[in-house]
Amino acid sequence: MRKITVLGLLAGILSFPALAQNKIEFKEFDLDNGLHVIMHQDNTTPIVVTSVLYHVGAKNEQPDRTGFAHFFEHLMFEGSENIERGEYMNIIQAHGGTLNAYTSNDITYYYESLPSNELELALYMESERMLHSKVDETGVETQREVVKEEKRQSYDNRPYGSILIETLKRAYSEHPYRWAPIGSLEHLNAASIEEFQQFYKDFYVPNNATLTIAGDIDYQQAEEWVRKYFSEIPKGTKEIYRPDVTEPKKTEEIRDVIYDNIQIPAVIQAYNLPPKTHPDSYAMSMLSTYLTGGNSSLMTKELVDKQQKALAIAAIPLELEDGGIFIMYGITNMGIEPQDLETEIDKLIKQVQAEGISDRDFEKLQNIIENDIVSSNSSMAGVAENLAEAHVIYGDANYVNKVMDAYSQVKKEDLQRVANEYLDLNGRVVLYYLPKTEQAAQ
Structure with missing residues (x-):
């Protein structure tokens, strides 16, 4: 089953353990x-x-x-x-x-x-x-x-x-x-x-x-x-090929410029994540929601609403079996240079790394997770998909009944810890998307 990624801000009125998972x-x-x-x-x-x-x-x-x-x-x-x-x-x-x-x-x-x-x-x-x-x-x-x-x-x-x-x-x-x-x-x-x-x-x-x-x-x-x-379908005769590759940890930043058919520049950052089944993936999922998950997220309030340096900012936490990536992107506002937006994004990341999040924000995150888990199993299509992924990725179809418990083990301090562990500014990918017209002017 997919753990929580980019979430809608659903208002919750109960504390995290109060809403039992059906x-x-x-x-x-x-x-x-x-x-x-x-x-x-x-x-x-x-x-x-x-x-x-x-x-x-x-x-x-x-x-x-x-x-x-x-x-x-x-x-x-x-x-x-x-x-x-x-x-x-x-x-x-x-x-x-x-x-x-x-x-x-x-x-x-x-x-x-x-x-x-x-x-x-x-x-x-x-x-x-x-x-x-x-x-x-x-x-x-x-x-x-x-x-x-x-x-x-x-x-x-x-x-x-x-x-x-x-x-x-x-x-x-x-x-x-x-x-x-x-x-x-x-x-x-x-x-x-x-x-x-x-x-x-x-x-x-x-x-x-x-x-x-x-x-x-x-x-x-x-x-x-x-x-x-x-029953009549024959079993495969070959061992299923699964790559046995461990991606080495990055120790240096990779930076590049992509010229695209766009009018407004964008800043993309990517950080490598642990395997999907790693315990830290729950805290990282909650952290991505806190940073960019909706209109009341930290970066949207600060960079879109308050500073107006970005037209939009969002994240794509790509959780994968062998270790995914946390992709964050911001589209600059008119007259804002990509470097300016990147600087402000980095300030907010460093703020979370140094200070963590408040009790109030953590409780709001818990309520979002509750609602998302319940809604993911509200249709037969969702149940079918979640059962299949639970068996294949987690090795246990009953994982669908354990997701809420797994998230309940995440503490507020864990979000600060994984921010420091995985959002490494010295081991990431940074891309600037710029209009092709700027390439011609180089």
Whole structure:
């Protein structure tokens, strides 16, 4: 499950331990082929969410073949031996459902939400995707164009769109987190059909997948259908490749300038974080909320409202399995130089490092966390995703019921401690995003 990252400021009226986390009941079992299955029954509404989490992301790729995991997020909607090309989405939508998928550095996640009487259809569709997706020349060429267009719209032609790409390749020197999930179009163009087919055989196998069903189900019937559609899928024959790389701690600042199609400069800072499962990640999550999480956060009040040095300031705490990064960015106000904004950001970081936070601010943070945890499990889609991630990342699906307790162990002093531990001004990445017009004037 995702721990708290950039949060909305939800007003809380109770102290942190007062709001008990509602327990999520579930059942688990494994098939002989290694597929792990988690089922959660909630008969309050006639909806069921079916999801498959494949434990493969950008980090499982080779340096000269990046973008494969994200590419397969698209390719596996092409169809299968028994589902006509381009009909996957149409079939789900024709039965009253919605569906989507996403890829991160660590995982690829597919899900569909359907009326509960269509659960068997959802299981059949996901089993088809796992057993024999269409990984052929036609599908690959079609999705190459789709990914090219996505990269143009989301990265190349969007102001500040390359922040993640440019930050990752400087924040990591050795770990494969150094490239973003979108990867390289050159690598995708250079890859042979055999390479795509091998990637599918290596990673999209039942022993690298977690199937989650949440909603209006009968446990016995759901298990029967799971066994009917997934038991025949053969287990992968190769050991799943997982990079065994420890990113060295930075001891020097990395600083650079990126010229972009923008009108207003921006300042980006990035600090390396511990692994997602590290106990300090809870305190860092709360710290990021305190610094930039909403209109009443420290940096928004001080730099946007009071000093008016920034038009906006926010953070992206990218929590990753092997150690993520805390990306903070500020867009300068008119007439403000990036150096001026950076100086004020650093002053606030040093202030927290030296003084910590007040009791009142810490209590407000606790209330925000409470509300966020409750809201993350308020839908069947949220429950399904949180159960899957809890099993894969934390090794225990019951982690979904322990999140509140984990945050309750964080003390006010811990936020000051992790600020000093991880927001190291001498071991970070700093990027200035400047208009291309300034590059021409150099």
